[in-house]
Amino acid sequence: MSQSTVREWTETDIDEAVRKQKLYFAGLETRSVAFRLAQLHRLKEAVKRNEEDILKALYMDLGKSDMEAYTSEVGFVYQEINLTVKKLKKWAKQRRVKTALTHIGSKGWVQPEPYGTVLIIAPWNYPFQLVLAPLIGAMAAGNTAVIKPSELTPNVSKVMARIIGDFFHPDYLAVIEGGLEASQALLKQPFDYIFFTGSTGVGKVVMEAAAKRLIPVTLELGGKSPCIVHNDANVKLAAKRIAFGKFMNVGQTCIAPDYLYVHQSMKPQLILAIQEAVEQFYGSDPIRLDRYGKIVNEKHFNRLLAYLKDGTVVYGGTYDADKHKIAPTLLDQVDWNDAVMQDEIFGPILPIIAYDDLQDVIDTVNRHPKPLALYLFSDNADVQRRITTSISFGGGCINDTLMHIATPHLPFGGVGGSGMGSYHGEYSFQTFSHYKSILKQTNRFDLSFRYPSSRNKLGLVKRIMK
Structure with missing residues (x-):
């Protein structure tokens, strides 16, 4: 070059x-x-x-x-x-x-x-x-x-x-x-x-x-784009597609899943399945892998490292300061007061929050700025309709991540x-x-009733413009 x-x-x-x-x-x-x-x-x-x-x-x-x-x-x-x-x-x-x-x-x-x-x-x-x-x-x-x-x-x-x-x-x-x-x-x-x-x-x-x-x-x-995994989701497939969407470009994607809401009953198996997907994609030591990307500069690298202090690292968390690399990381025991939940993460760190009631998820997401993307994993048509009609977001996917941006037949953009x-x-x-x-008007005739000089035309106008 x-x-x-x-x-x-x-x-x-x-x-x-x-x-x-x-x-x-x-x-x-x-x-x-x-x-x-x-x-x-x-x-x-x-x-x-x-x-x-x-x-x-x-x-x-x-x-x-x-x-x-x-x-x-x-x-x-x-x-x-x-x-x-x-x-x-x-x-x-x-x-x-x-x-x-x-x-x-x-x-x-x-x-x-x-x-x-x-x-x-x-x-x-x-x-x-x-x-x-x-x-x-x-x-x-x-x-x-x-x-x-x-x-x-x-x-x-x-x-x-x-x-x-x-x-x-x-x-x-x-x-x-x-x-x-x-x-x-x-x-x-x-x-x-x-x-x-x-x-x-x-x-x-x-x-x-x-x-x-x-x-x-x-x-x-951008913004904090939620990913919701309901209790009827295909866990293995959801994990694979979440790992794909979150860790592509090491999380430096405006529509990456920013945080994960998972039904309490699915949480242990989903965490394990995401770990398996990451290792399938990047091996057991991603930061040593040449094809696994890096954080763009030292400022953003240090910003992301600070997030590792929030919650509990249940997977990943390793990094290479010289290469500006951070391994795919899962954070558990996170809440909305933590720094990692205040701004868009824009890196390979995925906070996980469990829920029991889907309405709590809807209410919490709606209390925050409208996200650029939203992802829902569920095969229940009522749940799909409830989420997509109750939460305002730029665009998103049901049972996938990122792929809505890849079709030129869908508009891509944000809201709010x-x-x-x-x-x-x-x-x-x-x-x-x-x-x-x-508007190209005809010169063959002229409708006189529109002019101020027209008299006794109100009845005609009312019939036309009723």
Whole structure:
């Protein structure tokens, strides 16, 4: 993988980059569906040619194995591009709507149009996929885009900047690297849309900056996503799928099960089954395994180590400070006053809380901010309906974890404190499009009763508008 230095972007540089993108957008070239399709094909080709460098950068920054990096980052992007290319002509068509009786003789339609120049701010946990997935939607809708990758994954950021720089003109797509100062300078710009993925705290800063210019936003945030295992669950299968969802990317996943609610009668066998699943995936000593990932930096590593003081470690708990690795860990005897239950964990630590009454679970989850995801393991249709209708959450699964994000046919997004707006597949196109309403009135005749000069027409109006 080639090495390059990070360009130092000044506020003047950023001003000029955004100005040029707005000028390019004003030239209308991005409005053509043929242009958009050509650019999406070009994006896929760019990724294909640099696949090895992308996988290497993901390993260097996060310790991701080729298998995990490909399935959760690169392959995910391919699938998004493939669907978008296949469906874009249909999505971009104007749509006729019915004519109201009061508008007889007219025609109405809804026409999707791009917002203009958009800003995409990406996080570090899936630093490739969470740039490209929203970018695909922005390109498909006909926007130009400025991309701000995370400085916490510098190798992926460099590769991203090189790929976009080699394959696209900066007046169309531009990558701006850097830290806090670059982000602050970008948030002062007159973008037409902002798409942010990251923490709730930073999301508030982004939304505040956008509000000053009335810029629409999508916020993909996080929160404490519960996983509920009821007394009729298939324990072995639930354990396997929970371990998969929790320990992928060593727990650094915004929709990972953050804590586990398990029916008291199932708790001992579930703990044992999760241990067996972990050892099946990662062996008896995961932190020595090269394909088991690492915590992104020392700050987050130390934050996670502090959580090991809460409750009782019933499995795992080992770590390697030099490599920033923490083994998959189960915490028992945890309550809501513990530090591990105050914020999103974002690491390979799974607190376990037992329950007897499902209503207690519902009430407790509902007392806290709305989670980004929720997972329920139960074969009881009444329990499934009760949980999914009684608790508000962004999205989730019944009898699985994470997999709702892997289909481009479902919208992905949060609610309340876990975010606003959604994307993936057609929903990405919709997110980056303004749906313009147009009414074309006839000149063949004119309905005079609508004008102020009309008299004795109230009876007719009442019959039409009753």
